[in-house]
Amino acid sequence: MNIDLAVWIPAGRSRGYTRLLVITKPLLGARVDQQALKEQVAEAALERVAARHNDRLLLGIGTGTTAECFIRTLPAIRSRIEATVASSERSAALLEELGLPVMDLNSVGPLDVYVDGADEANEQLALIKGGGAALTREKIVAAASEEFICIADASKLVHVLGDFPLPVEVIPMARSHVARALAQLGGQPVWREQTITDNGNLILDVHGLHISDPLEIETRINQMAGVVCNGLFANRPADVLLLGTPAGVEVVCGSTLS
Numbered sequence: 001m002n003i004d005l006a007v008w009i010p011a012g013r014s015r016g017y018t019r020l021l022v023i024t025k026p027l028l029g030a031r032v033d034q035q036a037l038k039e040q041v042a043e044a045a046l047e048r049v050a051a052r053h054n055d056r057l058l059l060g061i062g063t064g065t066t067a068e069c070f071i072r073t074l075p076a077i078r079s080r081i082e083a084t085v086a087s088s089e090r091s092a093a094l095l096e097e098l099g100l101p102v103m104d105l106n107s108v109g110p111l112d113v114y115v116d117g118a119d120e121a122n123e124q125l126a127l128i129k130g131g132g133a134a135l136t137r138e139k140i141v142a143a144a145s146e147e148f149i150c151i152a153d154a155s156k157l158v159h160v161l162g163d164f165p166l167p168v169e170v171i172p173m174a175r176s177h178v179a180r181a182l183a184q185l186g187g188q189p190v191w192r193e194q195t196i197t198d199n200g201n202l203i204l205d206v207h208g209l210h211i212s213d214p215l216e217i218e219t220r221i222n223q224m225a226g227v228v229c230n231g232l233f234a235n236r237p238a239d240v241l242l243l244g245t246p247a248g249v250e251v252v253c254g255s256t257l258s
Contacts (some may be wrong), residue, residue: 037153037244038117042069044242044249045115045151046076052147053112056082060141061095062116063088063134066151070115074100083108087116087141088134089198105144114145118152118238119164119231123252125150125238126214130167130231133197139229143236150238154245157252161214165190165205166221167231172202174226181224182206185217201228 049057061071061084071094074081083103086092095102105111116138120128127150129135142148166187170178179189187206195203211217214234221230241252 034153034155037246038066038069038151041151041153041242041244041249042066042073044244045070045149046073048149048240048242049113049115050077050080055080057113058082058108058111059084060111060114060116060145061086061091062114062138062141063091064117064132066117066153067091067115068094070151071095071098071100074098085111085141085144087137088132090132091134105141109144111141111145113147113149114142115149115151116142118150118156118233118241120158120161121150121152121156121238121241121252122158122161122214124214125241125252126161127233127238128161128164128166128211128231129233130169130203131164133167133169133192133195133203135167135231136169136197136199136201136229139233139236142233147240148236148238150241152241152243154243154250157241157243161211161232162209165207166209166211167192168204168206168221169197169199169201169228169230170204171226171228172200175202175204178224178226179204182221185209185220199228 057080059081061067075098081100083101084095085105085108086095086102092102118127118129119131129138175191182189187209189204189206192203192205214232218230218232218234221227243250
């Protein structure tokens with residue numbers, strides 16, 4: 001990892017959550033792009049996992065381009081990993097390609113830590129996920145993990161969730177029924193055609209929501225008949241949010257975890 005100084009600088013506090021800045025090698029010039037920030041924050045997540053968890057690691061692994069950056073760092077601690085559990089077939093394939101052990105969640109029990117990206121996050125560590133259509137398995141693996149580390153570039157941090165369309169996984173026969181129910185919430189659901197989840201279901205992306213109470217909306221949508229899962233992670237939010245910035249990795253976490 002490109003950490004020059006092992007220093008945590010307070011960057012502010014909001015509603016009981018602490019924001020800190022880890023000083024890293026600056027990302028200058030042409031390297032300051034989204035991919036460089038993803039790689040930077042993936043390295044920071046690896047450093048945190050390696051420092052805070054024992055050997056014989058049971059790792060939950062997310063889905064998406066940022067999660068794949070993290071997966072590519074894992075050979076550095078291969079000898080400490082007992083097993084990984086992937087939240088998608090795509091992530092499992094990459095883990096296996098790198099020679100890392102992949103197991104079914106039912107075979108390994110509770111996991112030490114889950115690392116995944118997000119499409120949006122707020123300062124209370126509630127998330128919108130599911131841009132890669134893996135939201136149901138992501139939510140299951142997150143729920144089965146002692147710690148959830150979310151990694152993203154700083155553009156994903158917002159005050160109010162909802163600018164990113166909220167993914168909802170639905171049983172195919174319930175697509176129109178669920179779409180009507182979502183419209184009654186004030187959203188504009190759009191069927192993500194040509195997308196079939198790893199569970200064989202469909203995705204509705206809900207535009208136009210202003211999600212000031214993520215837990216309430218998550219609960220209401222999950223109670224709709226035909227909904228498998230929605231992409232709000234408020235009932236099980238992240239424990240730590242690592243944000244890649246040109247100045248370093250910003251950390252948003254509960255004060256007890258900082």
